[in-house]
Amino acid sequence: MSAAAVEITGLVKRFGPVTAVDHLDLKMPRGTVLALLGPNGAGKTTTVEICEGFQRPDEGTVRVLGLDPARDGAALRPRIGIMPQGGGAYPGVRTEEMLRLVAACAADPLDPAWLLDVLGLNGVRRTPFKRLSGGQQQRLSLACALVGRPELVFLDEPTAGMDPQARRLVWELLAALRADGVSVLLTTHLMEEAETLADDVVIVDGGKVITSGSPSALTAEHADDAHLRFRARPGLDTQLLREALPEGYRVQESSPGAYRVSGAVNPQVVSTVTAWCAQQGVLAQELHVGKRDLEEVFLELTGRELRA
């Protein structure tokens, strides 16, 4: 059987006093999409850069397509595609010129014209990199990562800064790649991106894996539960609200003025919450009842919001 796409055991990376990655383990089978999901500073980029061979681990083992990226970089590089955070190209290079340059380095590249078309970059083929919008630069960077037909691609926040339409294009392309058997490891702090694309999600915080599994498995626990969110002035006494509700409900102010009630939300609970707010002389605004999602899982496990 061929080696896993990525296998990481006991990975530690320190920068002076900061432990960016703290005994992280993960295994990603070939042909799957894995999303590293976590807030800013969780250690996602550091983990990916170690897999790409750009940084060396302090402890632990990392195998990418069965190879050690720190030692076997020359053998590994032709087989992987890399889209770094924030992209990057010579400012004066034109879109198509850049992609053709990268394609020329590959043994069996994809057709650059096809990639430009699929990624909606046809209209800016002759535009210099520095004049592209942030989202266009990101898409060109993705095209460069894919043009060499990699077996495995690393995408660091691939849709950051893109408008919803461009994000959809990228998601469709990534779904097509997966259908072709390409393995994809991406980082994101967009829960919807992880839910839409990934076979497996590894939620990281403070350099550690908090939990992992398929999006449906992670959200299936207490699947009957919903949550109720509302906004009101910051600093309401959440303990008092909890006491007004039946046993077993949790109430958090997840960020200033954003409240979340977790448990089996029914009409009675909604009415209790709004009545309690009225007693406090506040109007519960943007009242929203939703199913448990990855954002909720993260909040339950860390007490903080993913997008804080």
Ligand SMILES: Nc1ncnc2c1ncn2[C@@H]1O[C@H](COP(=O)(O)OP(=O)(O)OP(=O)(O)O)[C@@H](O)[C@H]1O
């Ligand atoms: N070269 C470096 N020198 C010093 N500290 C670093 C370095 N690279 C990363 N760090 C620190 O390590 C921690 C993890 O950073 P990392 O960039 O891996 O997180 P991340 O999850 O990718 O965050 P983001 O979503 O903001 O990209 C942070 O505290 C960061 O400040």
